[in-house]
Amino acid sequence: MISIDQVSKHKGRARILHEVSFEARPGRVTGFLGPNGAGKTSTLRVLLGLDRPRSGTALIDGRPYAAWNRPLTVAGALLDGSGAHRARTARAHLRWVAASNGLPRTRVEEVLDLVGLTADAGKRAGKFSLGMSRRLGLATALLGDPPVLVLDEPVNGLDPAGIRWMRTFLRDSADQGRTVLLSSHLMGELAEIADDVVIIDRGRVVARGTLDEVTGGHPTLEDAFLALTAAGQPW
Amino acid sequence: MSAVRAELRKLLGLPTAWVGLLLGLLAAPALVILNAGATRRAIADGIVSDVSDLGLQNLGIGVLGAMILGVVTVSSEYTATGEDSPGARQLTTTLTAVPRRTRLLAAKAAALSLVVAVQGTLTAIATLALTRQMHGTAVPSPEPVRVVAAVLYWTMIGLLAYAITLIARNGIITLTLLIVNSAVVSFSYLLTKVTPLAAYLPDIVGAHMFLRGIDVPVRITPVTAGVVMTAWVAGLLAVAGYLFHRRDA
Numbered sequence: 001m002i003s004i005d006q007v008s009k010h011k012g013r014a015r016i017l018h019e020v021s022f023e024a025r026p027g028r029v030t031g032f033l034g035p036n037g038a039g040k041t042s043t044l045r046v047l048l049g050l051d052r053p054r055s056g057t058a059l060i061d062g063r064p065y066a067a068w069n070r071p072l073t074v075a076g077a078l079l080d081g082s083g084a085h086r087a088r089t090a091r092a093h094l095r096w097v098a099a100s101n102g103l104p105r106t107r108v109e110e111v112l113d114l115v116g117l118t119a120d121a122g123k124r125a126g127k128f129s130l131g132m133s134r135r136l137g138l139a140t141a142l143l144g145d146p147p148v149l150v151l152d153e154p155v156n157g158l159d160p161a162g163i164r165w166m167r168t169f170l171r172d173s174a175d176q177g178r179t180v181l182l183s184s185h186l187m188g189e190l191a192e193i194a195d196d197v198v199i200i201d202r203g204r205v206v207a208r209g210t211l212d213e214v215t216g217g218h219p220t221l222e223d224a225f226l227a228l229t230a231a232g233q234p235w
Numbered sequence: 236m237s238a239v240r241a242e243l244r245k246l247l248g249l250p251t252a253w254v255g256l257l258l259g260l261l262a263a264p265a266l267v268i269l270n271a272g273a274t275r276r277a278i279a280d281g282i283v284s285d286v287s288d289l290g291l292q293n294l295g296i297g298v299l300g301a302m303i304l305g306v307v308t309v310s311s312e313y314t315a316t317g318e319d320s321p322g323a324r325q326l327t328t329t330l331t332a333v334p335r336r337t338r339l340l341a342a343k344a345a346a347l348s349l350v351v352a353v354q355g356t357l358t359a360i361a362t363l364a365l366t367r368q369m370h371g372t373a374v375p376s377p378e379p380v381r382v383v384a385a386v387l388y389w390t391m392i393g394l395l396a397y398a399i400t401l402i403a404r405n406g407i408i409t410l411t412l413l414i415v416n417s418a419v420v421s422f423s424y425l426l427t428k429v430t431p432l433a434a435y436l437p438d439i440v441g442a443h444m445f446l447r448g449i450d451v452p453v454r455i456t457p458v459t460a461g462v463v464m465t466a467w468v469a470g471l472l473a474v475a476g477y478l479f480h481r482r483d484a
Contacts, residue, residue: 049334050327051483066334077331081316081323085249092248093328100241100332126317133317140328 007056016042022198022208024181029174031194032183039203040183044152048077072101075148076141082133086126090136097140111139130157151182167193187222201229238333238342251307259300259354263362266293271369278373284448289374290366291385291445297358298392301351302413305396308347310406330484348390355389385445391468401475427451437467
């Protein structure tokens with residue numbers, strides 16, 4: 001369960017998040033939708049304790065992410081890139097992450113297998129393609145087998161097979177009872193897998209609810225999105 | 236403990252850390268061999284102010300290795316992970332794995348200190364043994380406490396580099412400054428010609444912990460030197476910790 005309550009954040013003098021509030025519930029895929037620069041990544045970074053909000057709270061199962069011991073067993077995060085130093089092999093990267101949370105080495109091989117990177121585990125992360133980097137990032141998120149997954153634009157850089165795999169994986173994760181929160185600016189992609197939708201625009205949540213509620217009277221989620229956000233007037 | 240183990244694994248898994256490790260281990264013994272002739276002449280001419288310094292003096296160059304290790308511990312967190320995502324850095328993974336920042340910084344400092352202290356000890360032993368081999372009893376072995384002080388100095392320089400890089404968040408600038416100051420032109424030493432207070436800058440005051448015949452305008456005892464050096468390291472670490480807490484990752 002993810003609860004974000006009245007989160008505001010400034011960068012310099014600009015207000016990038018304005019009292020953002022929403023929830024992501026277990027057993028459901030929550031799509032966090034917004035144009036580029038709307039505040040999706042900032043919100044997720046606040047949720048993970050990477051960035052500091054000016055006010056408001058962001059909790060995972062009732063506590064801030066940073067308050068959890070062995071946080072990788074509580075939530076897994078996929079942000080930009082692989083998250084691995086380019087000189088490290090995929091396996092070496094996963095091993096230090098596992099060590100930091102007291103996870104067994106066998107788990108490293110399990111997640112490598114899960115994302116299909118076993119054959120490339122000895123390659124340096126700097127030599128990885130964009131798709132491989134995303135898979136390594138996902139493997140890192142899954143190390144602690146967490147009940148909550150937070151993913152920032154997870155299908156970016158994936159080929160069609162990878163996108164389908166990710167979609168199935170996230171659906172299965174939610175069906176097993178996990179809380180899945182993913183951000184995207186791709187409406188079509190989100191409409192395919194999201195149960196709930198939160199739309200953010202220029203730092204404010206402009207709509208939230210089930211996919212049907214948010215789509216409302218509009219023919220598609222895309223139409224609803226364009227009607228609700230500034231992206232409807234590109235110039 | 237798990238965080239320290241992870242940080243050790245991270246540090247020792249970096250090729251650049253091994254450059255620092257090997258440079259630190261090999262530079263000082265190599266200098267003993269290269270300087271052997273000059274050292275013999277200096278002793279014969281009686282221009283060495285304290286002969287017992289000679290074995291430890293060559294250790295100075297190896298401190299570069301400790302600096303590199305201190306810098307790399309932090310700079311590796313801030314380098315971009317790839318061309319595809321210029322904003323992505325290992326630090327994101329590090330902070331999601333160990334989100335309590337004080338705990339993270341302490342674990343990093345502990346891992347670094349351990350590696351650097353082992354490196355310093357091995358280097359000191361190798362350097363002193365080699366000095367004994369080359370010069371026999373002409374260079375008396377320093378008391379063990381001075382060797383311990385030298386290793387302590389070595390470790391504190393590593394922590395100093397670590398703190399400065401945390402503040403600057405850029406390894407290249409920090410490393411360039413530290414290397415130029417310690418190996419090419421010592422700005423601190425030049426400053427001592429302007430004001431005697433400059434003798435209390437970390438790189439000069441630290442050397443007083445284990446060397447006796449340093450040419451500076453003030454007399455600093457080894458204990459005073461150790462206290463001042465510790466204050467520098469603690470102060471810079473406190474500033475670094477404060478900034479690390481306040482800044483967005």
